[in-house]
Amino acid sequence: xxxxxxxxxxxxxxxxxxxxxxxxxxxxxxxxxxxxxxxxxxxxxxxxxxxxxxxxxxxxxxxxxxxxxxxxxxxxxxxxxxxxxxxxxxxxxxxxxxxxxxxxxxxxxxxxxxxxxxxxxxxxxxxxxxxxxxxxxxxxxxxxxxxxxxxxxxxxxxxxxxxxxxxxxxxxxxxxxxxxxxxxxxxxxxxxxxxxxxxxxxxxxxxxxxxxxxxxxxxxxxxxxxxxxxxxxxxxxxxxxxxxxxxxxxxxxxxxxxxxxxxxxxxxxxxxxxxxxxxxxxxxxxxxxxxxxxxxxxxxxxxxxxxxxxxxxxxxxxxxxxxxxxxxxxxxxxxxxxxxxxxxxxxxxx
Ligand code: PA5
Numbered sequence: 001x002x003x004x005x006x007x008x009x010x011x012x013x014x015x016x017x018x019x020x021x022x023x024x025x026x027x028x029x030x031x032x033x034x035x036x037x038x039x040x041x042x043x044x045x046x047x048x049x050x051x052x053x054x055x056x057x058x059x060x061x062x063x064x065x066x067x068x069x070x071x072x073x074x075x076x077x078x079x080x081x082x083x084x085x086x087x088x089x090x091x092x093x094x095x096x097x098x099x100x101x102x103x104x105x106x107x108x109x110x111x112x113x114x115x116x117x118x119x120x121x122x123x124x125x126x127x128x129x130x131x132x133x134x135x136x137x138x139x140x141x142x143x144x145x146x147x148x149x150x151x152x153x154x155x156x157x158x159x160x161x162x163x164x165x166x167x168x169x170x171x172x173x174x175x176x177x178x179x180x181x182x183x184x185x186x187x188x189x190x191x192x193x194x195x196x197x198x199x200x201x202x203x204x205x206x207x208x209x210x211x212x213x214x215x216x217x218x219x220x221x222x223x224x225x226x227x228x229x230x231x232x233x234x235x236x237x238x239x240x241x242x243x244x245x246x247x248x249x250x251x252x253x254x255x256x257x258x259x260x261x262x263x264x265x266x267x268x269x270x271x272x273x274x275x276x277x278x279x280x281x282x283x284x285x286x287x288x289x290x291x292x293x294x295x296x297x298x299x300x301x302x303x304x305x306x307x308x309x310x311x312x313x314x315x316x317x318x319x320x321x322x323x324x325x326x327x328x329x330x331x332x333x334x335x336x337x338x339x340x341x342x343x344x345x346x347x348x349x350x
Contacts, residue, residue, distance in 0.1 A: 002197035004206070009329050010193060018237060018328075018335040021151040022321045023192045026184035029154040029314070033177050035141060036162020042119035042139075046093050046167070049076045050084065050118075051160065052109045053097035055341070056150030059232060060097055060157030062225035063317070067161065067309050069222065071171050082108035090117040095160050099149035101127020104348065121163060123156055148336060150236055153317070161310070173310075180311040187305060187315055191322045201302075202319060205270065206326030208298045209234075212268035215296075216320075218246035219273040219281060223304070226272055226316040233324035237335035240327065243267070248284060258292035269299040272316050 003009050010019055049072075051061030061078035068076050077085065082105045088094070096110040101124040110129060113120060114136060122133035125143040133140045143155040158177075165173045189195075191202040214234055218227040224246035231244035245254050258264050271285065293299050302319055304312035328335035 002203070004193070004200075004203045004326055004329060005196050013329050013332065013334055014325070014336070015334065016336040018148070018151065019193045019322075019325050021147065022318070022325055023188055025154060025314075025318050025321065026181055026188050028152070029158060029177075029184060030181055032154040032158040033162065033181075035155075036159040039121070039139065039141060039159055039163040041093060041163050041166065042121075044119070045091055046074060047089075047091040048074050048087060049093045049095070049164070050088055050113070051076070051078045051095045051097065052084075052106050052113070053078075053095075053156070054080055054103050054105050055232070056148070056153070056236070057097045057099050057103065057106070057156055059150075059225065059229050060153060060160065061095070062228060063157055063313055064095075064160050066222050066225045067313060068164070068168075070309075071168060072164070073167070079109055081105055082112075084109050084112045084116070084118075088113055088116055088118050090119070092118045094118045094120040095123060095163075096120055096129060096133075097123045097156050097160075098127065098129050099125050099143060099147075099152055099156065101125065101129035101131075107132070121159075123159055125152075148338075150233065151321075176308040176310040179306055179308050180314050183306040183311040183315050184318055187318055191319065202322035203326050205300055205302070206323050206330055208300055209238075209240075209268050209270075209323065209327055210330045212297045213241060213243065213263075213266055214270060215243040215245075215267050216270045216272065217244070217250060219271065219277060219285060221246050221249070222309070223272050223274070223313070223316065226313055226320070229317050230270065230272070230320035230324070233321055234327060236338050236341075237321075237324035238327035238331065239333050240331070247281065247288070251284065251288060255288060255292045258295070261295045264293075264295040265297060268297045269293050271299065271301045273301055273303050274312065275303055275305075 065076045094113045098106040120138045123141040141159040197203040216227045216230040227244040231242040234242040305315035
């Protein structure tokens with residue numbers, strides 16, 4: 001029996017249930033979306049939107065920026081730092097996202113944003129950030145406790161989409177979420193732990209990645225945050241190093257790194273693609289496969305599902321989340337704990 005089809009594998013290696021948390025992504029999304037619809041952006045004119053957040057709490061900002069970029073009338077910046085850029089001021093809407101509410105960079109950046117008078121929404125399960133928001137009268141979106149931050153992505157990301165919907169009157173965000181939810185449920189039914197490896201594309205891809213250096217490449221810059229999410233999930237769940245990049249920028253640097261054929265043989269490429277692509281992009285990817293990836297251990301493709309941007313982004317996220325957990329289990333490691341993250345935070349607090 002394939003190890004990922006054996007219930008003992010999950011009992012032995014996944015006692016905190018990361019595989020189940022990933023499978024709950026669509027249900028968490030539905031829950032988070034309800035809360036999102038109750039959220040109103042602060043009144044008054046806005047000139048920019050800024051999202052603060054690190055690691056698992058910051059990737060929602062990357063996804064939001066990618067989702068909004070083609071349609072949103074204002075600049076959107078994601079800040080993974082203790083400081084905020086000079087343009088932040090009373091007309092900048094700030095989302096401060098930290099699952100624990102205690103992440104140093106996010107707390108400091110939130111304080112800096114408040115000092116220059118920026119209106120803010122805090123998204124957190126508790127900690128110092130929730131206390132500061134309560135003191136300053138900023139709205140708090142309460143994230144349920146007891147979930148590793150990276151597994152709580154729907155709660156950290158969707159409230160921001162909901163809060164901005166009034167600024168996007170021509171985009172049917174309600175329809176986009178309805179489609180995304182259906183796509184996620186369908187995908188969850190195809191990739192979950194109970195679907196055997198011979199019919200489960202996520203388990204099959206994990207088989208190809210184990211023992212290799214995964215390189216996750218997004219076909220477009222709009223999908224780049226998803227490639228970054230795959231890399232981060234492979235790091236945190238799978239406990240492996242991984243590369244990520246996006247077309248066409250990678251053709252201007254990383255393509256050359258593939259000249260090292262010895263290392264290239266150990267790299268497993270994953271291409272994240274759109275269902276419909278411009279012919280020029282398809283030609284670019286085909287040329288890169290021939291010129292650069294010919295020595296790779298394997299080249300796999302994962303195609304986004306759905307018509308709307310939200311479905312496409314989230315379907316690729318969910319696929320990668322499953323793959324990262326399966327990589328962990330095939331490597332014989334527990335996907336949930338992240339001791340180096342905890343240890344570095346502990347040392348810095350000390
Ligand atoms: O996934 C993780 O545990 C980390 O990437 C955290 O999200 C990161 O360290 C930031 O912590 P928090 O999410 O509590 O702000």
